[in-house]
Amino acid sequence: MIEMKDVWKAYPNNVKAINGINFQVDKGEFVYIVGPSGAGKSTFIKLIYREEKPSKGEIFVDNTNIAKIKERHVPFLRRRIGVVFQDFRLLQQLNVYENIAYALEVIEEERDVIKRKVMDVLDIVQLKNKARAFPSELSGGEQQRVAIARAIVNQPEVLIADEPTGNLDPETAWEIMDVLDEINHRGTTILMATHNKDIVNTIKKRVIAIESGRIVRDEVRGNYGYET
Ligand SMILES: Nc1ncnc2c1ncn2[C@@H]1O[C@H](COP(=O)(O)OP(=O)(O)OP(=O)(O)O)[C@@H](O)[C@H]1O
Numbered sequence: 001m002i003e004m005k006d007v008w009k010a011y012p013n014n015v016k017a018i019n020g021i022n023f024q025v026d027k028g029e030f031v032y033i034v035g036p037s038g039a040g041k042s043t044f045i046k047l048i049y050r051e052e053k054p055s056k057g058e059i060f061v062d063n064t065n066i067a068k069i070k071e072r073h074v075p076f077l078r079r080r081i082g083v084v085f086q087d088f089r090l091l092q093q094l095n096v097y098e099n100i101a102y103a104l105e106v107i108e109e110e111r112d113v114i115k116r117k118v119m120d121v122l123d124i125v126q127l128k129n130k131a132r133a134f135p136s137e138l139s140g141g142e143q144q145r146v147a148i149a150r151a152i153v154n155q156p157e158v159l160i161a162d163e164p165t166g167n168l169d170p171e172t173a174w175e176i177m178d179v180l181d182e183i184n185h186r187g188t189t190i191l192m193a194t195h196n197k198d199i200v201n202t203i204k205k206r207v208i209a210i211e212s213g214r215i216v217r218d219e220v221r222g223n224y225g226y227e228t
Contacts, residue, residue, distance in 0.1 A: 001029075001158070002060065002061055002158065004021050004058070005060075006058070007020070007047065008054060008055045010055045016213060018047065020214060023215060029189055029190075030205045033045065033191060033194070034208070035216075041210055042162055042193065044193075047067075049077070049160055050074050050077055050078075062157070064077070079107070082151030083151055083161075085164070086162060086163035088146070090135040090143055090146055092134070094134075095131070099135070104118070118131075121152055121153045122149055124152070124186075141176060144172075145179060148180070157188065158189045160190075160192075163195065164176055164180070165199065170198070173199060200223065201223055206221070
């Protein structure tokens with residue numbers, strides 16, 4: 001479902017962030033991406049949703065080589081890949097319902113379809129009662145759940161999470177993991193970059209470790225493997 005073949009990425013300032021990565025993820029997998037700060041995790045993730053283009057190599061999402069697609073086709077790719085970030089990135093002037101509906105309005109979905117889909121994802125993240133609240137009225141964990149709802153409302157095949165628990169206290173981080181686990185059980189492939197040692201060592205999943213832009217470890221039910 002996702003495959004990288006000999007992928008390299010050098011930034012314009014000549015920093016070599018990814019140095020020859022080969023890997024494959026099957027549909028329905030849940031994969032943690034770990035590694036020291038500056039190892040290339042975010043770059044790796046950005047390559048998958050085409051925020052960055054590789055300097056060399058091929059990246060397949062299903063059978064599309066996304067390194068090759070034209071700029072005007074990128075929005076179509078983004079519908080197949082949901083993304084969540086450490087800092088939530090909600091639109092402050094829109095309420096919860098509107099933040100999520102926005103992703104459907106831009107593709108001109110019908111009003112009643114939008115309503116059904118938004119309420120369905122709010123149900124999954126257990127925030128139906130907060131539909132009219134604004135981001136500033138929510139806790140960090142609630143904001144992240146809205147961001148997750150927004151990321152999955154188009155029913156993407158893949159959900160990418162870059163440090164989704166990075167801004168949250170430990171208890172709230174576990175709640176976010178429950179939500180991600182639920183989404184994974186419904187069939188969505190999940191890639192999650194994280195520094196959260198406790199979570200990786202407790203909720204066992206495949207672990208890919210990146211150091212200096214290379215995969216140095218790929219284990220089926222791995223450990224975090226670093227001191228925090
Ligand atoms: N837009 C950019 N332009 C130039 N260099 C960059 C850019 N983004 C990242 N880098 C560099 O690429 C390398 C990898 O960075 P990246 O953000 O992928 O690491 P990371 O593993 O996600 O780090 P962290 O865990 O601290 O978030 C670093 O040396 C970083 O300084």
